[in-house]
Amino acid sequence: MRASRLLSVVLLLQDRGRLTAQQIATELDVSIRTVYRDIEALGEAGVPVYAEMGANGGYQLVDGYRTRLTGLTPREAGSIFLAGVPSAAAELGLGAVLTTAELKLKAALPARLNRHADEIRDRFHLDPAGWFRETESHPHLAALAGAVWNRRRVRMGYRRWREPREVQRTVEPLGIVLKAGVWYFLAGVDGDVRTYRVATILELTVLDETFDRPSDFDLAATWAEWAVDFERRLHRDEATVRFAPAALSRIPYLMTRAMARNVTDTVGPPDPDGWTTVTLPIESVRHAHAEFLRLGADVEVLAPPALREMMRSTASSMTSLYG
Known part of the structure; x- marks a missing residue:
């Protein structure tokens, strides 16, 4: 474990230039005392690292010193920079490991392709979190x-x-x-x-x-x-509804994926009024009631009767509320 961390220190200094002990400790998620011991161990091993004193001081390698790791093609290295999800790695307890891996990758690339890897990160960012939800706590x-x-x-x-x-x-x-x-x-x-x-x-x-x-x-x-099985089990019931033309374009953004996919796959020719009748899977009457309300007056529920009555009751209450 320590050997891997010592290599990480060398790669950090090689990639970033001069760094303070605090900066190294933050990157590798260790204590400053551990950094001091690691720097001393590197010196004893013959790695030309030295300390620059003063307000702008820190540790750095002697100019021209580089360690180079091989075994990865530039295309492979670049793809890993593109695929990295630092927040996910941190939640898994692998934040420091990811930092070390990226430093090793950058050390494996010549200067021109190293710049290319940095450009990939500057131009592409992966954010795996969904919209409009609180971040869940994952202490375990x-x-x-x-x-x-x-x-x-x-x-x-x-x-x-x-x-x-x-x-x-x-x-x-x-x-x-x-x-x-x-x-x-x-x-x-x-x-x-x-x-x-x-x-x-x-x-x-x-x-x-x-x-x-x-x-x-x-x-x-x-x-x-x-x-696939979860979606199938979740949508146990069915509803028959009529959609106005304006509703069809909004369905992919307002309804669940399973419901939207079913509408897209089964939509038939419109009736004389331009409305389309579709039978689609629903999770429950209460859940479908909330889903269809998003479409306002551009949807009419035909069946099941309990869902139609719930929609009628809500529409009546809204009419009384708004006059």
């Missing part, structure tokens, strides 16, 4: 990531939507997924694979017990299959 995410990596069972207490609300369970964490700013993890439970939302974890203990990770487990494929 880093520990969970360690359990996934080390194949350790965990005992957790978590909150679910049905009774009993709070449940204790021992699981075998297999992988972690970041979806639209929300963290999930997949775990083996009684021979099955289940999906949990990380934010629902109330307490978590990493056990000393290890488990054998299934040799045929594919995280990406399993997640994709679960996501």
Whole structure:
């Protein structure tokens, strides 16, 4: 671990030039005292690092000294700079590791391509979080990531939507997924694979017990299959509605993906008034009521009767409220 950190210090000084002990400590998430020891160790190992005293002082390498790592093509290195998601890495407890990896990549590139990597970061930024939602708290995410990596069972207490609300369970964490700013993890439970939302974890203990990770487990494929099944299970009911022409262009922005996709796939020819009748999946009458209200007078619910009555009652109440 220390050898990797010493290399990180050298790469930082090589990439940034002169840095103070505090700047190095912040980058590598260590104490200033640790930086002092590392600088001393580098000097003893023959790395030409020296200290410049004064208000603008700091540590730096002798001019012309460079360490170079090989094994990556420029295209591979550039793609990793493009794919980096620092906020996600930090939540997983890998912020310092990501910094070290990027420094190694930059050291592997000649000056011209090194500038190209910086240009990629200046021109492309990936923000995985969804719009219009509060950031969830994930105090157990880093520990969970360690359990996934080390194949350790965990005992957790978590909150679910049905009774009993709070449940204790021992699981075998297999992988972690970041979806639209929300963290999930997949775990083996009684021979099955289940999906949990990380934010629902109330307490978590990493056990000393290890488990054998299934040799045929594919995280990406399993997640994709679960996501499709989740949408199908979530939208258990159906509604028949009429959409005005103006509503069709707004549907992708105002309704859930499953509902919008169904409208797009099944839309037929308009009636003489220009309206289109569609049968589409809904999560529940109450949920669909909220979804369709977004379209105002550009949607008419035909079925089920309970949903039509709920829409009629709301429209009547709004008429009384606004006169």
